[in-house]
Amino acid sequence: MISPPVKPRVLVFSLRNIFGRALNRCPHYEFEDIICEIDSAELLAPTVDPASRRASVATRLGYHAPLALNPGIPKPQAKGPYDLLFTICGFPQDLIMFNAVSNLRDVCKTSVCLLDELWARDIHKHRHFLPILAKFDVVMQYHSQTVKPLSDVIGPRCRYLAPGVDATLFCPYPDPPERAIDVYSMGRRPKLTHQKLLSMARDSGLFYVHDTISGSQAIDSREHRAQIANLAKRSRYFLVNSGKFDSPEETGHQVEFGYRYFEGAASGAIMLGERPNNEVFPKLFDWPDAVIQVPPDSGEIDRAIRELDREPERQDRIRRTGVAQALMRHDWAYRWEAILDAAGLQPLPGLAARKQRLKTLAETASGHSPMSSPAEFDLIGS
Structure with a gap:
């Protein structure tokens, strides 16, 4: 008997087809691809009409008024349900892209947003975009010194997550x-x-x-x-x-x-x-x-x-x-493990298999058995 296909438990909302191949976003796509390799994940990457000015107009208005206009993204029909919704935003203004498809939150038990760049001094400048973060259960940031000031604005849902690498x-x-x-x-x-x-x-x-x-x-x-x-x-x-x-x-x-x-x-x-x-x-x-x-x-x-x-x-x-x-410490596998922990989910076998490959390579690199645990501190500590 043929086993039925396993239903994805993670929905990865990707901006790769909106912002294209911008160099500063390539690590985001690298992380997303590895998530899809080591977990049961579905990648959702909508597009916008490149000839339309709706995206740029919506972004400009967002700096001046609490308006979250649809930048031209068609609302997808999510298959759901999912245990986790995950998205990476390079900058706070990217949040209007997610907001346009916010119905995805309705078919996901937990949601996590990873925010790449937000300087503490710019929190006020982005004040009209930041309320969208309230749609997420957990907000992770690469900028450690922005965690507390952003938490003061949107509530205690922010955590630090170190960048990573394949x-x-x-x-x-x-x-x-x-x-x-x-x-x-x-x-x-x-x-x-x-x-x-x-x-x-x-x-x-x-x-x-x-x-x-x-x-x-x-x-x-x-x-x-x-x-x-x-x-x-x-x-x-x-x-x-x-x-x-x-x-x-x-x-x-x-x-x-x-x-x-x-x-x-x-x-x-x-x-x-x-x-x-x-x-x-x-x-x-x-x-x-x-x-x-x-x-x-x-x-x-x-x-x-x-x-x-x-x-x-x-x-x-x-x-x-x-x-x-x-x-042993900085591969994307460990970052995904930290995100799963924050979302209250257990890792799947694909993560353990990747960690074993990493360990084998580390033993080759060092010439002996490396450290037994990937890190000595809390990568997601606020």
Whole structure:
């Protein structure tokens, strides 16, 4: 007898067909894809008419009045019921997309929204979008220092969740490639550091890979992530800095950090740059030499590289430790586990199977059995 198909228990509401392949959203889609691989999940990704101005008009109005206009999303017919509704919003204004299909909440027992970027100073600016968060049982944030001020506005439903990475994609093991790239930098970079590396590339043949265009769209999000992973695990050094470090006027001097640190560790590249002065960073990256401190305005990147190049054993230890730590603590599997815990759901076998693969790779990377538990602190603590 043929068994009936298993009904999905998770509905993932994705914005991938609305915002396309914006580079800053590619990690969102990576996380969503892994959820669909390791859980019983259905992906719902509506579209909007690209020729219509309804989305931009609805967003602009939302900044000035408590109006939640439909940006042009047709209301889907949810199959339901589901145990969990999950969505990732890059910014608070994305919430109008969810609000347009808020009937989905009626067929889901619990709902969780993951909010990528909200600076505490901008809470008032987004005040008309934030009431939509009341539709969710749990609101998770990548910005740890925004949890309390946002909770003061929408109630005690906010929790911190660290960003993550597809650690298997970035892992250089079991067959590590040659690290032919000396220094890899993507996105924002400190001006003095960049100029110093350019001079090293010119004068001493340093192979310095950096962005030379300012486009914001990927041709294909999965190919983009794979390309970043391939470059990172072929790089000796990897530049990292806190979020919008060069635009304190945008952040109100709030210090947060994003995907780069997780990608650098997972790839086994040695991270050079800033150790963010943030209360959760030392708990997430608590191993020796997780980041080699090079202040963005110091221009001392050349000295740091020369010193490390004289210590090959130290380099090998840094690389192996970073990879193992990422595999055992910072893969998306652990973030999904934290979300399930917040929603009161038990993980399915697919999650355990992925964690076992991660553990096996971590043992290969470290050369011995790694830590037995993925983290030493509460990843979703408020």
